[in-house]
Amino acid sequence: MNLEADSTSFLGLRPLPARSRGSGDGASTKNGFLGFELRPSLRTKLLMAFLAIEMLLVSVGVIGLLSLREADQRANQVVGLQQKIEAYRQMQHNTLRQLYGVSTALAFPNETTLAVVLRQINQFGYDLDRVSFVAKDEVALLNQVREEYARFIAVVSHIVDLIRGGRAAEAKQSEFAELGPLADKLERLTNQLVNRAEADMVAGIDASRQTYVKSQILVAAVALVSFVLTLVLGHAISRSVIDPVRIIHDGLNRIAAGDFAQRIEVPNRDELGELAAHVNSTCDELQQLYRSLEEASRHKSQFLANMSHELRTPLNAVLGFSELLLDGIYGDPPEKMRSALERIQRNGRHLLGLINDVLDLSKIEAGQLRLSLADYSVEELVNVVHTSVEPLAADKNLSLRIAVPAGLPPARGDERRLAQALFNLVGNAIKFTDRGEVRIEVEAGVDSYVFSVQDTGPGIDEADQARIFQEFQQVDNSITKAKGGAGLGLAIVKRIVEMHGGQIWIESRLGHGARFSFLVPARLEQQATQT
C-alpha cells in the first residue's frame, strides 16, 4: 500500500490531478463576469489596444471633417457677402444710370429717351428683388431703401409725365429739387449696406483664418495626444507580452542548465501566465524525473561497487592462497605445480584489474569520482610509474627511457589519478611493443604539462584512432586479440585527463609505432566539470 503510493508520486502521476483539481475549485467562483475584468486574455488586451488606436484615428478624422465643414460654411458666407456687395453696387450703378437717363430725357425730350427712362424703372424692380433676396438679414435698412426707391421711382414717373406734358421747366425743377437729393440719400443708404457687407466680409475672412489656425492646432494636438497614447499603449502591451516571454525564456534556459528548483514568476493572468504555470509544472515533473534518474544511477554505481567488492573478496583469497603455495609456506611445490600456480596468479591478477577498471569507469560515469587535488612533483610521478613498469619492460627486453626536464616547480592535481593515466599508457606501450623502446617524456608549457608515451610497436590505423578512446573499443586485429585486455584503459585515461580540464591525443601510423600524449594544467585549483 505504502509502496504503491510512493511509486505513483515517484512517477509524477499523482501531483498532477491533485494540482489541477485544486486550482479548478479555487478559481471557479472567481471566474464569473468579474473574472473577465480581472484576467483579460492576451487576445482581449491586444483587441483593446487596437480598438483604442482605431478610436484615436476616427477622432482625428471627425475633427478634420468638422473643421472642413466650418471652412466650407465660411467660404459660402464670403460668397454670399460678395453677391450682396455686387447687388448693392448694381443698384448704385442703376441709380446713376437713371439720373443720367432722366438728364438725357430732359435735354432731348422724345419717346426714345423716355423709353430708356421707363425701362430703367423696371430694372429697379429687378434690382430690389435681387437685393432683398441676397440680403434678407438687412431688414431695417432694406425697408428704408425700398421706401426711398419707391419715392425715387415716383419722382421719375412724375418727371416723365411732366416731360410728356411739355412742362420741361417743371420737370427740370423737380429733377433738381427732388430726384438729386433722393439719389444722394439712396447712395448713402446703399453705401451703408456695402460698408456693412464689406465689414462682414473682412470679419468672415478673419474668422476663417482663425478657424484654420484653430483646426490646425487642434489636429496637431490630437495627433500628438494619439502619438503619446499609442506609445504608452505599445509600451504597456509590450511589457505585458515581451517581459513575461523574456522571463519564461530565461527560466527555460535555467531549466536547460539543470536548475529545476526555480519558479518562473510572471505577473500576467493571461495565456502567458498559463504558459508560465505550465512550464513550472513541467519543471516539477522534470525535477522528479531527474531525481529518480539520479537515484537510479546512484543505485547502479552502489550496486557495481558492492558487486566488485563481492567479486574481489573470493578472488583475493584465491590470489592469497596461491601466493602462499608459491612461496613454499606449505612446502616447496614441484616445478609443474609452480608453473600452474603462476598461471593462477597471472589470470587472477588480470581478472582483478578488469574488475577494478569496471569499478573505476562506473564511478566516473556516475560522477562519484572526485579528484583529490594536492601539490605533486612531476618528476616523482614519472619515477613512480617508471618503477612499477620497469619489470614489465625488462621481461620483454624493451628499453625504457625517461625524459623529464629538471627542476620543474611543484604541480597541482590528483597525483594518484595522473599516475594511473600514465601507467595505463605505458602499460599499453609495453604490452603492444615486442622490440625496440618505450619513451616517457614530459614537456613543460606556459601553464601546462604534456605527458607523452612513445613506442616502436605496431601503431594504430588512422581509422581506429578515435575509436579506441571509447570504452570496450579495441583495434580489431590479431595483435590486440593475442595481448588480451577489455578495452577500458584508454577510456579511463581520457576521463581522468578531462576531469583535469586537459585533453588527450594520439600520433601514429600503422607499422610505425604510436605516441600517446595528454595535456593537463600545471596547477589545477578546481575539478573541471564533466561533459
Place this chain on the structure above:
Amino acid sequence: MSKRVLVVEDQEDNRQILRDLLASVGYEMIEAHDGEGALAVARAQSPDLILMDIQLPILDGYEATRRIKAQSDLRHIPIIVVTSYALGGDEEKARAAGCDAYVAKPYSARKLLETINRYLT
C-alpha cells in the same frame, strides 16, 4: 616469547591465509571477526600489532582504529589497515583514523610480512 598479532577480519578464508603466513614465521595469531570484537580482544590480550580489515560488520575498521587509538593504554599498539582496492580517499581516511601503516589488497604475502616485521623488531 613469540609476538602476538591480532587479525581483525570477517572472512574465514582470509584469516586462514594470514594464519598460515604468520605461523610460517613463528608469530602467534589471535582473532577478532568484527570491530567491536577487535576492541574487546585488544583490551583483554594486548597484542603486539593489529592487522585491521576495513570492511567489517557492526563497526568498520576506521571506527575501530579510531577507538583503539583514543584509549591511552592501547594507543601504543601499531595498527596496519588493510583495504580492498579502492578509488581514492581510503588511504587518507585510514591515516585520519590514526593507523600506523596502510596495505591495499591484493597484497603480496612477502610485502605484508615486511611491513609487519618493521613494527615487530
